[in-house]
Amino acid sequence: xxxxxxILVENNAGVLARISGLxxxxxxxxxxxxxxxxxxxxxxxxxxxxxxxxYTLEQIEKQLNKLIDVIKVRTxxxxxxxxxxxxxxxxxxxxxxxxxLISIAKITQAKISDISIDSxxxxxxxxxxxxxxxxxLLRPYGIKEVVRTGTIAIQKGTAALRA
Amino acid sequence: MATERMTVAAAxxxxxxxxxxxHIFGYPGAAICPFFxxxxxxxxxxxxxxxxxxxxxxxxxxxxxxxxxAVCAATSGPGATNxxxxxxxxxxDSVPLIAxxxxxxxxxxxxxxxxxxxxxxxSEPFVKHSxxxxxxxxxxxxxxxxxxxxxxxRPGPVLIDVPMDIQKQEIDFEYPDTVEIRSYKPSxxxxxxxxxxxxxxxxxxxxxxxxxxxxxxxVNASGELLQLSEMCDIPVISTMMGIGAIPTEHKNYxxxxxxxxxxxxxxxxxxxxxxIALGARMSDRSVTSLSPFHETVVIHIDVDPxxxxxxxxxxxxxxxxxxxxxxxxxxxxxxxxxxxxxxxxYTHKSERVKRNTDNEKSAELVxxxxxxxxxxxxxxxxxxxxxxxxxxxxxxxxNVVLSGQGRFITSGGMGTMGYAYPAAVGIKTAEPxxxxxxxxxxxxxxxxxxxxxxxxxxxxxxxxxVFVNNYLxxxxxxxxxxxxxxxxxxxxxxxxxxxxxxxxxxxxxxTVSGNDRVECAVKKxxxxxxxYLLQVMVDRTERSLIE
Numbered sequence: 001x002x003x004x005x006x007i008l009v010e011n012n013a014g015v016l017a018r019i020s021g022l023x024x025x026x027x028x029x030x031x032x033x034x035x036x037x038x039x040x041x042x043x044x045x046x047x048x049x050x051x052x053x054x055y056t057l058e059q060i061e062k063q064l065n066k067l068i069d070v071i072k073v074r075t076x077x078x079x080x081x082x083x084x085x086x087x088x089x090x091x092x093x094x095x096x097x098x099x100x101l102i103s104i105a106k107i108t109q110a111k112i113s114d115i116s117i118d119s120x121x122x123x124x125x126x127x128x129x130x131x132x133x134x135x136x137l138l139r140p141y142g143i144k145e146v147v148r149t150g151t152i153a154i155q156k157g158t159a160a161l162r163a
Numbered sequence: 164m165a166t167e168r169m170t171v172a173a174a175x176x177x178x179x180x181x182x183x184x185x186h187i188f189g190y191p192g193a194a195i196c197p198f199f200x201x202x203x204x205x206x207x208x209x210x211x212x213x214x215x216x217x218x219x220x221x222x223x224x225x226x227x228x229x230x231x232x233a234v235c236a237a238t239s240g241p242g243a244t245n246x247x248x249x250x251x252x253x254x255x256d257s258v259p260l261i262a263x264x265x266x267x268x269x270x271x272x273x274x275x276x277x278x279x280x281x282x283x284x285x286s287e288p289f290v291k292h293s294x295x296x297x298x299x300x301x302x303x304x305x306x307x308x309x310x311x312x313x314x315x316x317r318p319g320p321v322l323i324d325v326p327m328d329i330q331k332q333e334i335d336f337e338y339p340d341t342v343e344i345r346s347y348k349p350s351x352x353x354x355x356x357x358x359x360x361x362x363x364x365x366x367x368x369x370x371x372x373x374x375x376x377x378x379x380x381x382v383n384a385s386g387e388l389l390q391l392s393e394m395c396d397i398p399v400i401s402t403m404m405g406i407g408a409i410p411t412e413h414k415n416y417x418x419x420x421x422x423x424x425x426x427x428x429x430x431x432x433x434x435x436x437x438x439i440a441l442g443a444r445m446s447d448r449s450v451t452s453l454s455p456f457h458e459t460v461v462i463h464i465d466v467d468p469x470x471x472x473x474x475x476x477x478x479x480x481x482x483x484x485x486x487x488x489x490x491x492x493x494x495x496x497x498x499x500x501x502x503x504x505x506x507x508x509y510t511h512k513s514e515r516v517k518r519n520t521d522n523e524k525s526a527e528l529v530x531x532x533x534x535x536x537x538x539x540x541x542x543x544x545x546x547x548x549x550x551x552x553x554x555x556x557x558x559x560x561x562n563v564v565l566s567g568q569g570r571f572i573t574s575g576g577m578g579t580m581g582y583a584y585p586a587a588v589g590i591k592t593a594e595p596x597x598x599x600x601x602x603x604x605x606x607x608x609x610x611x612x613x614x615x616x617x618x619x620x621x622x623x624x625x626x627x628x629v630f631v632n633n634y635l636x637x638x639x640x641x642x643x644x645x646x647x648x649x650x651x652x653x654x655x656x657x658x659x660x661x662x663x664x665x666x667x668x669x670x671x672x673x674t675v676s677g678n679d680r681v682e683c684a685v686k687k688x689x690x691x692x693x694x695y696l697l698q699v700m701v702d703r704t705e706r707s708l709i710e
Contacts (some may be wrong), residue, residue: 010346013295018287025288055472062469068292068312071346163345 002031003057004081004153007046007064008071008163011037015069019046022067028052028060032085032150043071043163047152071163076155086125086149088113089135092142093120101141108134119144166337171299171329172197174336175263176205178306181338184234186210186225186592188218192238194265194278197330199236210592210621213613215242217585219249220611223258224589227572228547228597230383232259232313232321233589239265240278243324244285248579250320251289255576256377256404259318261309262286266326269297283324291319299332307342316349317467318381349466353483353491361462361479362495364437368460370504371397372435374420374449377404377575378442378465378485385409385567387489388441395499397439398508400428402449403556404575405442407565417508421449423557423707427512434507435459442466442485445475446576464488528676528700531558531630537681538600538628539564541689546598547572547590551583551607554636557707559602581610587625588617598689600626605658606635612661615668618694626688627672627696629661632703640706665696672696 009015016035023030031049038045050060057075064073093101093115101120105112108130114121124134128151135146155161169177175198179187186208191199202209212218218235226233237246243264253260267276283295292312294305305323313321365371379388385408392399392415399409400420409416418425420432432438432450437460443449445463463470463477464485471480481488523530535558539548544566550559550573563571572590574582587601603611608629618625635653642650665672672695675684681699688695 013297014283017284021287059469059473062473066467066469068344068347 001051001053003050003052003075004078004083004151005048005050005060005064005073005075006153006161007048007073008038008161009044009046010069010071011042011044012069015044016046018067018069019064022063023048023050023060026059026063028056032148034150034152036152038163040163047150049151072161074161076153080156081153082156083127083151083153084125085128085131085151086123087131087134088121088123088145088147089138089143090114090119090121090145091138092118092144094118097141101138104137108137110134166335168333169336170197170201171296171302171325171332171334172201174302174334175306175325175330176201176207177336178303178338179207179234180205182232182306182310187234187236188212188221188225188589189236190215190218190238190242192240192242192265192278194239194267194327195236195242195263196265197327198263198265198325210588210617212585212588212617214611215245216249216581217588217611217614217617219246219253219260219262220579220582220585221589221592221617223249223253223256223260224549224572224586225593226253226259227380227586228570228590228593230381232261232310232318233593234261234263236263237265238278239267239282240280242278243282244280247286247289250286250322252574252577252579252582253320254289254291256574257318257381258320259313260320261313262320262322264322264324265330266295266324268328269326272326283322286322289320290322293322294324296323296325296329299329299334302334303336303338304342307339308344311342311344312347316347350482351484351487353464353481353488355491357479357481358488358491359495361439361481361492364460364462364479365395365439365496366499368437369501370435371395371437371439371501372431373397373399373439373441374432374443374445375399375401375405375408375441376443377402379405379408380570381442381466382484382486384442384486384489387486387493389413390493391489391496394493395496396501396505398431398505400431402443402446402575403560403573406560406563406571407569410567411563411565415505417512419560423560424449425561426515427508430511431508438462440464441489444470444473444576447474450475523678527702529678529681529702531555531699531701531705532562533678534628534630534681534685534699534701535559535562535602536564538685541685542569542600543598544568545596546570546600547587549573549583549587549590549599549601551601551603552578552580553604553606553638554640554705554707555602555604555607555630557637558630580607583607584611584625584627585614585617587627588614588623591623591625592621595624598626600628602628603630604636605629605631605633605655605661608661609658612664615665615670615694615696619668619670623694624692625694626691627665627694628699629696630699630701631658631661632701632705633658634703636705637707661696661698670694670696672698674698674700676700
């Protein structure tokens with residue numbers, strides 16, 4: 001089962017290496033990982049989507065909490081979570097195909113970020129399953145490149161994760 | 164304390180003095196020279212070892228006997244990487260170790276400079292925390308944090324890596340009295356509700372059992388453990404790290420559990436209806452099969468929440484300082500009696516003891532089991548028996564006799580060969596009035612016998628014992644059992660006469676080739692007021708276990 005784990009860490013050198021190292025050596029699989037600074041410049045937030053049963057999740061949380069630079073760890077149930085990921089897709093696109101791609105962009109609420117004689121780059125921020133749909137829609141045109149940021153997540157409602 | 168102007172190296176030494184450090188085990192190299200240079204001006208005694216790994220083991224022995232962080236120091240590159248085994252060993256056994264390493268000058272980092280190694284990176288899986296000091300003005304805070312992190316909660320190794328130019332940097336130094344780390348709050352008291360639950364479960368149990376781990380020594384909880392065992396009439400078994408948590412000859416003690424444990428301890432674990440695991444990890448080597456646990460109520464008390472439920476299912480988890488939790492638990496309990504359960508275990512134990520003794524008498528050359536028992540008969544109460552890894556560890560673990568003050572020190576989790584002698588050097592340095600004996604096999608001893616020089620140079624009165632059978636005995640046993648007796652890489656022919664090795668270092672000793680010579684030789688060794696070595700020729704067929 002996939003879990004989305006939010007981790008607040010001290011913004012110290014090497015903290016990401018400590019966390020990714022922990023996942024690797026304890027055999028926890030990472031699907032995606034995203035890092036950025038919070039409104040407090042001394043604190044960064046890491047969002048990890050990881051795979052595992054309840055035992056694994058409990059171990060991940062406990063082991064993360066043991067790292068000195070980890071301030072807080074929270075795993076929120078999927079239905080209480082607002083998840084987003086940004087994807088950039090560069091597809092082949094002849095002049096004749098442009099209208100079709102523009103209409104796909106409209107329907108999916110994607111943005112056309114770049115265009116050239118024979119390609120187009122579309123940008124979409126959404127949840128994981130929709131991004132996958134989006135990619136499938138573009139596949140017939142010939143995907144040249146896909147770049148994803150990894151999932152970030154925030155809890156719905158007023159609850160907030162702060163250091 | 165007022166601010167003083169000094170170099171970072173001087174500040175590091177001042178910080179160590181503030182932390183009450185009296186000894187450092189180290190090995191120099193260019194990158195750590197500024198630090199060692201400042202040590203000359205200090206009362207801290209620097210003990211030169213002969214290999215960096217042994218500086219870590221010596222400091223670990225020191226830390227385990229004093230219960231406080233102890234310090235080892237090495238240079239950059241290979242000096243630092245040599246420390247890794249010692250750091251990993253300390254990590255596995257939750258030993259508060261401070262490792263200080265020199266690093267190449269800051270602007271050379273990342274350029275593969277001479278003797279450069281990313282030691283904070285390389286040691287990361289084995290440290291509780293580490294610091295690479297890039298700004299000298301942080302040194303006071305780093306040192307304070309290092310000692311706090313290493314010595315509190317579940318203790319562990321902390322590494323401080325300081326580039327050479329930073330060591331020479333001039334700073335204003337003031338050592339803080341306290342330290343605050345928002346993300347590190349080791350919990351101490353146990354949850355009251357959980358403690359009530361545990362007391363209730365204990366009252367409903369007819370066959371309760373305590374498994375004592377190394378955590379007992381971390382917080383000096385032997386007294387509370389003994390009180391619980393005696394007041395509630397609960398048998399005690401231990402992990403390898405927990406040997407001596409209660410006196411080994413106590414009527415309630417039934418030995419070490421695990422793969423190489425005592426039959427009665429394994430039997431007790433299988434038969435009990437309630438298990439209190441105290442400061443024990445319940446590792447794969449201790450608890451081999453979890454199935455018998457089905458109907459056993461497991462109460463796991465540990466300061467590290469990550470250990471609870473990691474290796475074995477648990478019904479009542481209690482996170483907290485083992486000593487404090489035991490104090491809390493004792494207030495909830497009254498006297499209990501379990502005569503039938505104790506009788507069951509006692510009968511089982513008596514049968515085994517007889518079988519063992521018969522086996523020892525028939526041994527050719529020396530029976531190592533008989534040797535360990537005889538040694539303990541003559542050792543004073545305040546002693547430390549260090550063992551290496553291999554058959555010798557099991558012989559020692561299952562036959563060592565310790566009263567309240569005696570300690571058994573070995574590499575439990577990591578199983579690091581060559582640990583005993585340097586650890587003994589560390590223990591003897593910390594407590595010169597404690598009689599310290601290092602027991603090694605001929606395999607392990609050859610991994611650290613260069614430390615005989617350390618003992619001689621610094622006048623550290625460590626007694627060494629080498630069991631010689633010209634085999635890596637435990638691996639041989641493993642091959643006999645699992646590879647249809649095909650033995651490979653276990654024959655140690657070519658090993659030296661260890662008595663001659665000792666003589667070469669100026670150490671006196673004796674070779675013992677028969678059971679009848681053991682008593683006399685042991686007495687002579689203990690009486691010696693200088694480093695001493697016994698070479699004990701053991702039966703080549705002697706196995707770790709009888710069964």
